[in-house]
Amino acid sequence: MSRDRAPRAPGATPRDGVPPAAGASDDRALLGAYVDGVAELTPDERRAAEARLVSDPAARAEADALRGIVDQLRALPPAGDEPDWSAMERAIRRAVDGVPVRPWWRLGRWWIPALTCATAAAVLVAAWPSVAPEHTPPQDRAARAPQEDRDPDAAGAIVPLWLAGGEVEVDVAAASDVGSMFGDLDVGLEPAAEDNDEVAPPAAEPGLLPAGDLAWVDRLDDAALERAEHWLAGRKG
């Protein structure tokens, strides 16, 4: 027996003249619904109940009795004294006065995907510097390394020097400036001074002043020294 099937009524037995295939106990169990709301029965249920009523005098008597009970039930006055409906309506209106009609997630559905995309993009941008190297394929890194070496703006182009009591970052690309600063002197670009512990440029990188032979300093005239000091002051500034 399925869950929706009517249980057999106590003492109910199939009667003569009632087709057993129609579910004798089922259609009889629908008599109450038939009596109280025939319009709510399906066409099959209604046909079965009416067939039962036509063929079974006991079913007709039972339907009459059920109708009498239902009429008594419907005639029962409701219990209790009804409240002031207007007052209740006002109280309910006050209670929901500050409550939004729609929850926040339904106030405007359109911006939810837009906000989600914007948030995801912001997170990606913020996390990119730390994430990107880990996700760079090895072949990409290998391909990128020689490019960096060939880059003229790479880190080796700027050489920090300790000059005149201060650190000066010197652009070796400005070697022509140095040439003009020292006039016609032939000043080679050599690695930075070895006695300067605080400045340790890579040995392979070129420096401004020759570290070995400093005799050329004695050959500087006043004008060259003045231009050199002027240039240094400008770099410090």
Place this chain on the structure above:
Amino acid sequence: MESLAAGLHLLDRPQAVTQADPDLELAERFQGGDRTAFDALVRRHQKGMWRLSRRYVKSDADAADVTQLAFVRAFRGLAAFRGTATVRSWLYRIAINCALSWLRDHRREQPAEIPEDALTEDNPAVAQLSAGDDRARLRAAIAKLPPKQKLVLELRVFDDLSFREVADLAECSENTAKVNFHYAVKRLRDILGADHEP
């Protein structure tokens, strides 16, 4: 045929027939932002929800409180109403839940523990005191019904719900609701008949 004709005259009972949900338009208007649609729902259903709550909490004032609470909850939840049941049965389900919560919260104040499915119009003990009164006898008979049958019978008769709505609230199939209603009425007849016997 007399029985058939008497049955057919009930075709015109409008409230028990669920062809289209008359409250659905109000619910949709509310979901569109119209607060006045909710006021209309309150006016339409506050009486029924109060009666339903009254059968649980047994007190007029408490039933009013439960009804108000149920409507506030309904206001908060109506935006998410999807129409799988009628608005009325949805509201009544909220009212039943609120009434059951109220009973749990006020269990100590009750004279005795009230079962959650205790759906009777009045206290059967009080009804027994006036045994000569047909109404009291009928109420007492209702109190003797098994819980499921009592629930179905009262939702159907006192709240005037369709069998579909009764099934929603009783959490059973529509056919089961019809059958339970039949056996509830039949059992009432048996109880009342037994009371009449010497």
